[in-house]
Amino acid sequence: MAEADRYEDVVRTRSDEKFAEFEDSGKGLWGRFHELLHTTPAIVPLIVLLSACVVFGLILGSKFFSPFALTLILQQVQIVGVLAAAQALIILTAGIDLSVGAVAVLCSVIMGQVTFRYGVPAVLAVPIGLACGIAIGAINGWLVSKVKLPPFIVTLGMWQIVLAVNYLYSANETIRAQDIEAQAPFLQFLGTKFNVGGAVFTLGVVLMLVLVLVLAYVLRSTAWGRHVYAVGDDPEAAQLAGVDRHRTIMSVYMLVGFICGLAGWVMIGRFGSVSPSATTGVIGNIQAITAVVIGGISLFGGRGSILGAFFGALIVGVFELGLRMAGADPQWTYLLIGVLIIAAVTVDQWIRKVTA
């Protein structure tokens, strides 16, 4: 090599310094807090949830802080909570699902109609409804992964299609709670209530809690969970690193369809009846997205935790019940939730800004 090419010798002799040292260089309290949020993003919604509970507890006293009121919140959020878990999975892959609420309603209608129209036993009708949820999820997933359509468009269309099918198939007929109770009580199984020292739980609430815990485990501690994050973070990189992107996306959308089916079953337990015009079909998607966003899951994918989404759903429930108990105009609930959504996304942007 010619003399002129030796311009790098200076660095070569000192190349051992400061290349790949990973130690903490005294970032201070603020920096550490930032880092904590970065690694455990569910902390923010948890703090908000706890402070909301404390504030309402101070204002309303034991009226709010009773086992009954606190478990009432759980009962009120059970449908949104289950849908939020489904939505969280999709958003982790950098997608969005506008059809979750509609799919839940259609699944509940299918469970009801299959029992009452065709005389299929309810224990079989429930799996049939769940299977329909999986099938719709598979169509969504295939369109997103293979045809490469944006998830927003796919599920916007699917939302309308599913709602229409729901009305056409059910002929807009509601199946009354008394009939279900008399002829197919298994459909209402998740509405079964039990008491634990004044606290009232339903099996639907238990299902929501178990679902959240199982998903949290799967996302954290299995290869599939890591792949979901990797695909949401950077699909090209994940693919090159050896992750089967198509399989991961398909499995997420199908699982989400299944969870929406479960939400449909929870709905029958909660309302007693099967109604194709349940509001969940129209606003369930927005409610789920709200919970996910307040829960600190990044809409850009790959960041956040399912626990955060659950806390997000609870925050909405606490605000709704607390403000109602305090006698405030319900519009205050929407106003505060609007503020929370914007605040949550602001915090997300800040967390994503990493100063190495």
Next chain:
Amino acid sequence: MSKDTHESPVLEARGLVKRYGKVTALDHCDFDLRPGEILAVIGDNGAGKSTLIKALSGAIQPNAGEIFLEGQPVSFGSPNDARGEGIETVYQTLAMSPALSIADNMFMGRELRMPGIMGQFFRKLDRKRMEEFSRQKLSELGLMTIQNINQPVETLSGGQRQGVAVARAAAFGSRVVILDEPTAALGVKESRRVLDLIQEVRARGIPIILISHNMPHVFEVADRVHIHRLGKRLCVIDPKEHTMSDAVAYMTGAAVPEGVEEPA
């Protein structure tokens, strides 16, 4: 070069052809990688060197031609096939998930599960084993004092990320490691460290294919230089017997190496 030039190649390609519509990116291209060497692949933009590398790493499938790995014919349907045969590639984009940890990234797509029922039935990852392995591989390459193997990759500097990517390739690439422009995005000092790293990987007996535009880097570390031109191998030169100007002249067509007939 003291090496026996008749040693059979680790990775060999004969007559590779790849067409994209009317464009012929690879035109009956040959390729040889010998055991334990660093082979640099250079060529002008559009000469087809990245197509060649993609064919060797399974990212594309050639229309014609054959690839041999240690003398056996192979065909890679995907990067995973090549990876299964011990060929690891460090892509220019690094192929890492920024929000996931160093250990997660090292094992992406080939995670280790816990032994027994926790792994088989509950599919639980064996984090401890993966973290230990990652830490060990990084230290083997002299890459650290890593305090926190669980820190997200996005908190690392460019050079550190490159280091982790090279460590991942070296850890699993039992037969060949392919490096695509490993120093292109790095500062002078970090490039220096990555070049040292490349030599450390070679010292462990793994042959390396190095694609680079940086002539000083190529001439410093390569044992042989494969010059790619117009979709095929123009010649292979010994960097000790040729200058950088020669290499640039050959790859741009300004000069023709001895014994090669340049088509008009």
